[in-house]
Amino acid sequence: MIPDGQTLSYDAAPAFSTPLRFFLTAPLFGAAAGAALLAAPELLDSRWTPGALAVTHLIAVGFMLTVMLGALFQVLPVVAGAVIPRSGPVATVVHVAMTTGALCLAWGLGSGSPAFLVPATVLLGGGLTLFVVAAFLGLRRIPVAQATPRDMRIALLGFAVAVALGITLALALGGRLDLPLLTVLKLHIGWALLGGSGVLLAAASWVVVPMFQITPNYPATLTRFWAMGTGAVLLVWSATVYGELGSAEFALSAALAALCALFAVSTLRLQRQSRRSVPDMTTRAFQLGMGSFIAGLACVLTAQQSEHQVWPLLAGILILHGGFVSVIVGMLYKIVPFLAWLHLTQDVGKAPNMKKLQPDSPIRRHLALHAVALAALLVAALVGNAWLIRLAGLLVVGEFAFLFANILKVLGNYRRAHAA
Amino acid sequence: MKKTVDARGLEPPQPFERVMDALADLPKGESLLLLLDRMPHPLFRILDRDGYKYESRIRDDGVVEIDILNP
Numbered sequence: 001m002i003p004d005g006q007t008l009s010y011d012a013a014p015a016f017s018t019p020l021r022f023f024l025t026a027p028l029f030g031a032a033a034g035a036a037l038l039a040a041p042e043l044l045d046s047r048w049t050p051g052a053l054a055v056t057h058l059i060a061v062g063f064m065l066t067v068m069l070g071a072l073f074q075v076l077p078v079v080a081g082a083v084i085p086r087s088g089p090v091a092t093v094v095h096v097a098m099t100t101g102a103l104c105l106a107w108g109l110g111s112g113s114p115a116f117l118v119p120a121t122v123l124l125g126g127g128l129t130l131f132v133v134a135a136f137l138g139l140r141r142i143p144v145a146q147a148t149p150r151d152m153r154i155a156l157l158g159f160a161v162a163v164a165l166g167i168t169l170a171l172a173l174g175g176r177l178d179l180p181l182l183t184v185l186k187l188h189i190g191w192a193l194l195g196g197s198g199v200l201l202a203a204a205s206w207v208v209v210p211m212f213q214i215t216p217n218y219p220a221t222l223t224r225f226w227a228m229g230t231g232a233v234l235l236v237w238s239a240t241v242y243g244e245l246g247s248a249e250f251a252l253s254a255a256l257a258a259l260c261a262l263f264a265v266s267t268l269r270l271q272r273q274s275r276r277s278v279p280d281m282t283t284r285a286f287q288l289g290m291g292s293f294i295a296g297l298a299c300v301l302t303a304q305q306s307e308h309q310v311w312p313l314l315a316g317i318l319i320l321h322g323g324f325v326s327v328i329v330g331m332l333y334k335i336v337p338f339l340a341w342l343h344l345t346q347d348v349g350k351a352p353n354m355k356k357l358q359p360d361s362p363i364r365r366h367l368a369l370h371a372v373a374l375a376a377l378l379v380a381a382l383v384g385n386a387w388l389i390r391l392a393g394l395l396v397v398g399e400f401a402f403l404f405a406n407i408l409k410v411l412g413n414y415r416r417a418h419a420a
Numbered sequence: 421m422k423k424t425v426d427a428r429g430l431e432p433p434q435p436f437e438r439v440m441d442a443l444a445d446l447p448k449g450e451s452l453l454l455l456l457d458r459m460p461h462p463l464f465r466i467l468d469r470d471g472y473k474y475e476s477r478i479r480d481d482g483v484v485e486i487d488i489l490n491p
Contacts, residue, residue, distance in 0.1 A: 078461055
């Protein structure tokens with residue numbers, strides 16, 4: 001006998017426009033990062049130039065975090081059955097706060113104007129706090145036994161720590177706090193890229209890779225312990241950074257790199273077991289991403305043993321552009337057409353084939369341009385030639401404009417199908 | 421004998437399309453068994469909206485089983 005009442009609350013399920021506004025805004029920040037390289041190639045002289053800090057945050061906050069937050073508004077209901085309460089108004093406030101906050105942050109860092117860092121910290125801190133609270137409310141009834149929702153909670157905590165450290169840094173830069181800047185900066189980077197972004201990427205991958213790339217599931221031991229283990233090692237690493245325990249810090253950095261490499265290698269191995277005869281575009285994007293992560297981690301460890309300025313630059317390019325941007329773009333090309341298809345099915349009862357909503361050929365061209373832009377950035381950072389850096393910047397502008405156009409095309413196809 | 425729809429190992433939205441096709445042919449008072457790799461939260465919304473009764477469980481081997489009744 002099937003009972004009557006096994007229903008979930010979908011009253012607050014978000015509209016398609018909720019994640020889409022994040023997905024359409026994010027590429028503009030990526031293009032702005034490229035434009036900055038085009039206009040001021042000297043910003044790649046070191047990772048400490050104001051321009052390099054601005055470009056880093058245009059990508060990390062303006063592109064990566066914006067897409068991640070937008071995706072979570074719809075990934076949580078689809079993957080975990082968790083609905084963020086009042087998702088429409090919450091998404092509007094979070095979107096405005098994060099985008100204006102990212103602009104203030106990039107401008108404040110790039111122009112060397114600490115005055116802009118105050119509104120940036122208020123907007124980013126407030127927007128992310130609102131999102132974290134709303135997401136925890138949405139997740140409160142979801143059992144912690146499920147790997148993805150459990151690890152998403154860990155990632156949200158990681159982001160909260162990263163933002164708190166970012167606010168501390170902004171206050172220190174503005175002269176309001178007297179702190180060792182390099183120490184707080186290291187902690188901020190560790191928690192933002194690994195505690196927040198890395199754990200969230202893994203939590204999403206536990207579901208997205210087997211589901212969309214038709215692979216076996218990740219090993220249960222990995223999904224059960226990876227995020228918690230990484231969080232625990234990150235905590236101990238933070239203590240060694242704070243205590244300036246050089247050799248212990250390097251050993252724990254190596255342990256964190258090994259954990260990241262384990263995730264990357266496991267993903268690549270799963271993809272080799274895919275039931276697809278020919279890898280699709282998302283699989284290719286993930287392969288580029290995982291390869292870049294592994295190379296970037298090697299550069300991070302090398303940078304700790306070498307004084308040369310190029311290693312941190314290469315690490316940043318490989319991890320942010322080669323790793324996170326590749327994987328996020330790969331996920332976007334599955335998530336956006338799938339959500340368009342799902343909303344059409346729910347709203348009008350039928351939807352065109354997903355390949356009609358998002359054809360393969362523009363994705364292939366975009367990913368090719370992305371790979372060329374990555375190669376150009378790496379060569380430009382190694383050679384240091386201004387015109388090469390300008391060319392790399394132009395390619396970055398082009399790739400993010402291409403991404404924007406491709407997402408816009410899905411929206412156009414969705415609207416036509418909705419009106420038909 | 422209850423009809424079974426095995427939609428494991430398929431890329432979204434094919435599992436969704438298969439079960440919607442099967443539900444279109446499901447006579448009133450009969451039920452079907454759906455086998456999936458994971459819990460289909462968006463499908464539950466459609467089943468609620470269209471008045472189907474359903475019960476889901478996860479087998480020891482991780483396969484998700486859903487009994488769907490057309491009342």
